[in-house]
Amino acid sequence: MKIIHLTDTHLGYHDQKIYNRDPLPALEKAIKSINSEHSDAAMMVITGDLAHSGHPDAYQILHSALSKLTIPYHLVIGNHDDRAVISTLFPDFKLDEYGFAQKVIETEKGAFILLDSVEPGTHAGVYSSERFEWLQNKLTQYKKKPVYIFMHHAPFDTGIPAMDLISLDKQHSIKLGDMLESHGQVKHLFFGHYHRPIAGQWRGIAFSTLRGTNHQGVLDLYQSDVISACFEEPQYCVVLLEDDRTLVHYHDYMHVHDTFDLGSPTDAEM
Ligand SMILES: [Fe+2]
Numbered sequence: 001m002k003i004i005h006l007t008d009t010h011l012g013y014h015d016q017k018i019y020n021r022d023p024l025p026a027l028e029k030a031i032k033s034i035n036s037e038h039s040d041a042a043m044m045v046i047t048g049d050l051a052h053s054g055h056p057d058a059y060q061i062l063h064s065a066l067s068k069l070t071i072p073y074h075l076v077i078g079n080h081d082d083r084a085v086i087s088t089l090f091p092d093f094k095l096d097e098y099g100f101a102q103k104v105i106e107t108e109k110g111a112f113i114l115l116d117s118v119e120p121g122t123h124a125g126v127y128s129s130e131r132f133e134w135l136q137n138k139l140t141q142y143k144k145k146p147v148y149i150f151m152h153h154a155p156f157d158t159g160i161p162a163m164d165l166i167s168l169d170k171q172h173s174i175k176l177g178d179m180l181e182s183h184g185q186v187k188h189l190f191f192g193h194y195h196r197p198i199a200g201q202w203r204g205i206a207f208s209t210l211r212g213t214n215h216q217g218v219l220d221l222y223q224s225d226v227i228s229a230c231f232e233e234p235q236y237c238v239v240l241l242e243d244d245r246t247l248v249h250y251h252d253y254m255h256v257h258d259t260f261d262l263g264s265p266t267d268a269e270m
Contacts, residue, residue: 001109004034004044004071005237005248007192008212010080011050013057019229023052023214026234026254027065030213033253035070038238042107044071045114047192048078048152049212050086059089076114077101078152078192079123079166083116098130104138109241110146110187113138117153117168125153125168125193127176135176139183148241149180149189154209156202161224163194163217177203188246190239197235197250208248211235 009027010018034044051058059082066073075093077083083101086093094103100116115135119126139147155173157164168176180186181203189207195217199208211234218228233252240247263270 001107001241002038002041003239003241004038004041005047005190005208005210005239006030006044006213007047007210008049008078008195008214009046009062010052010212010214011058011062012052013055014061016052016055016058018052019215021214021231024061024065026213027062028068029254030234030236031065031069033251034236035068039070041071041238043105044069044073044236045076045112045150045190046073047076047150047190047209048118049080049192050075050078051082052080054080054082054085056082056085056089059085063089074103074105074112074114074150075101076150076152076192077116077118079118079125081118083118096134098134100131100134102131102134104142109243110148110185111138111142112148112150113142115149115151117151117155122166124166125151125155125172127155127168127172132175132179136179139179143183143185146185146187147183148187149205150191151189152192154191154193154207155189158194158198159221160194160196160217160219161222162220162227165224167193180205187241195229199248206246208237208239210237210250 096102102116105112117125153168155168155176195212213234215229216232238249
């Protein structure tokens with residue numbers, strides 16, 4: 001099964017520049033690229049920071065742009081977002097019984113569990129006791145199925161210290177790790193927030209994240225007092241979920257390049 005992972009669109013209200021750039025054209029190009037190259041994908045998941053400052057007009061612009069996408073999509077909330085505004089505009093943006101934007105999507109490859117790690121007033125991630133209760137129930141309900149987790153914040157430090165100061169609360173991270181590890185069937189964790197391509201494993205769970213569609217984070221493993229940003233190429237990930245493996249292909253869809261043939265793969269002279 002193929003899915004698309006996109007993140008951190010950071011849309012503004014009409015004509016609002018985000019760090020001196022209009023974020024909409026890069027999202028529109030992503031949608032065009034997905035429609036032409038990956039219309040066979042089962043869905044796209046956007047892992048948060050949909051709007052830069054939670055402005056209602058930004059979500060209207062997002063809604064309008066996504067109406068051109070030919071595959072279904074699902075939204076995760078990020079620290080720049082407004083839960084109430086999104087839920088009024090997007091019927092699929094479901095709130096759980098405690099009012100958090102969490103839900104399960106059942107697929108042919110297992111359960112996709114979308115988590116809400118947002119707390120108003122802070123850019124850092126929080127996973128409160130009600131959310132843990134909800135997640136425990138879902139992991140129990142889907143205990144015999146593969147599970148794929150989607151969230152905005154990384155639930156662990158990545159080695160980029162300025163961003164790690166606003167990753168998931170460190171105590172909540174340990175608790176979440178214990179819970180996911182004990183399920184034993186969490187195949188992959190997808191997140192956003194870092195605006196950088198990072199992949200690896202945490203507590204035995206494979207993970208990946210990627211650049212946003214507007215601005216990116218610099219690979220800075222030293223500085224902790226300021227978050228450095230830049231305009232590297234936007235990406236989306238083409239994710240192939242197989243029974244025995246998960247493949248994450250990073251696509252710099254705005255990169256302009258010529259292609260050339262290397263020859264036949266079976267040609268010994270290649
Ligand atoms: Fe972001």
